[in-house]
Amino acid sequence: MSHDYKAVQSTPFKKRFDLWLLIGIALYLVGFIAVSFSTQPAGESLHPVQVVIRATGTLAFLLLTFILCIGPLARFTDRFKPFLYNRRHLGVTTFLIALMHAALTIMWYHGFSETNPLVSVFISNPRYDSLSGFPFESLGFVALIILFLMAATSHDFWNANLGPGLWKTLHMGVYFAYAALVLHVALGAIQFNKDPIYVGLLAASAVTVIGLHLISGIAGLRSSHRDGLDGWLKVAAVADMEDARAKIIRPAKGEAIAVFRDGEKISAVSNVCRHQGGPLGEGKIVDGCITCPWHGFQYRMQDGQSPPPFTEKIATYATRIVDGVVYVNPEPNAPGTPQTPSQIGASA
Amino acid sequence: MKRAHKRAHLLIWIVLAPVIAGLFALSIVMRPGAPVNETLPDVLIEEAR
Numbered sequence: 001m002s003h004d005y006k007a008v009q010s011t012p013f014k015k016r017f018d019l020w021l022l023i024g025i026a027l028y029l030v031g032f033i034a035v036s037f038s039t040q041p042a043g044e045s046l047h048p049v050q051v052v053i054r055a056t057g058t059l060a061f062l063l064l065t066f067i068l069c070i071g072p073l074a075r076f077t078d079r080f081k082p083f084l085y086n087r088r089h090l091g092v093t094t095f096l097i098a099l100m101h102a103a104l105t106i107m108w109y110h111g112f113s114e115t116n117p118l119v120s121v122f123i124s125n126p127r128y129d130s131l132s133g134f135p136f137e138s139l140g141f142v143a144l145i146i147l148f149l150m151a152a153t154s155h156d157f158w159n160a161n162l163g164p165g166l167w168k169t170l171h172m173g174v175y176f177a178y179a180a181l182v183l184h185v186a187l188g189a190i191q192f193n194k195d196p197i198y199v200g201l202l203a204a205s206a207v208t209v210i211g212l213h214l215i216s217g218i219a220g221l222r223s224s225h226r227d228g229l230d231g232w233l234k235v236a237a238v239a240d241m242e243d244a245r246a247k248i249i250r251p252a253k254g255e256a257i258a259v260f261r262d263g264e265k266i267s268a269v270s271n272v273c274r275h276q277g278g279p280l281g282e283g284k285i286v287d288g289c290i291t292c293p294w295h296g297f298q299y300r301m302q303d304g305q306s307p308p309p310f311t312e313k314i315a316t317y318a319t320r321i322v323d324g325v326v327y328v329n330p331e332p333n334a335p336g337t338p339q340t341p342s343q344i345g346a347s348a
Numbered sequence: 349m350k351r352a353h354k355r356a357h358l359l360i361w362i363v364l365a366p367v368i369a370g371l372f373a374l375s376i377v378m379r380p381g382a383p384v385n386e387t388l389p390d391v392l393i394e395e396a397r
Contacts, residue, residue: 131371131375132375132379132380168353172353172356175364186372187375190375190379191379199376203372206368206369206372213361214358214361214362214365217357218358220358221358
């Protein structure tokens with residue numbers, strides 16, 4: 001949060017997550033290499049460097065596919081929230097594996113040329129006017145540059161100095177990196193390797209990533225302007241509000257509102273976290289504070305302020321309960337304004 | 349996420365989806381076939397197969 005910066009923010013849970021991630025990566029690489037050599041057709045001789053290039057390339061692509069699915073899937077099920085919370089570590093790891101793939105490829109296929117290897121990536125195959133013969137390595141290189149920019153700015157220092165808006169815009173570049181990588185594989189590996197498993201995996205990845213983002217994008221924009229009462233918006237029956245969780249209301253105008261239940265109290269705040277714009281209403285109440293599902297930023301329910309020594313503030317909203325139904329006033333209070341919670345059981 | 353970012357996010361995917369799908373489909377359709385050396389006698393090619 002805003003108090004200070006640490007090189008790597010870590011918790012016991014994040015450490016366990018990173019350990020399992022490293023174990024998974026090691027198992028994948030060892031498994032890929034073992035299967036590649038054991039299924040090698042007679043008469044063909046695969047060099048270990050070529051196998052490692054394929055192993056790191058497929059792993060980086062599968063990890064990026066998974067990372068891009070986490071956001072939309074976390075909207076549909078809570079099971080993906082832990083991955084959302086650790087997405088930064090996954091992203092930086094993916095960049096490092098992609099870097100290994102690129103470094104080995106450049107050294108193996110361009111390192112012995114008289115031309116500078118980095119220049120050779122772009123000019124050794126000049127068929128930019130052909131689809132099946134396109135210099136696909138250049139697409140991978142472009143994607144690597146985008147992934148580098150994202151990994152290098154993934155720290156809170158950059159988020160604070162660029163501002164959440166610009167930071168978020170910069171990190172939307174991952175979608176273009178993914179598009180470049182799909183084409184890098186489609187115009188590269190798939191042109192030479194007729195094994196249907198590669199086509200199948202690439203198609204499954206593209207359909208899943210594109211489908212999930214379109215569905216969640218359309219659902220996220222839909223206004224949930226409901227029946228009102230004197231201009232107040234209906235949220236839900238008290239009985240339907242889960243303890244320590246929120247209902248998200250999307251008014252016709254303005255930002256979404258997160259209406260939380262904490263025991264017998266109902267409070268409403270802006271759904272947008274001050275850190276990176278995370279959806280607070282998809283988080284929960286931890287230690288009496290609303291906790292963002294993205295990176296754990298916290299706000300007090302009663303005034304939308306982060307607990308000291310932190311200084312972030314979000315807008316609060318008035319709520320009321322009429323005949324067992326919760327309503328919220330869509331007009332926001334200034335960020336950090338105290339707002340008395342509605343008490344369940346008290347008369348309206 | 350702010351509503352403006354959500355719109356930008358959706359717009360990016362609306363543009364990228366047909367580009368990715370179209371070029372991916374074309375790359376499959378236009379895959380080169382197995383190379384054939386036409387100077388070799390047919391008998392040799394059959395034997396190799």
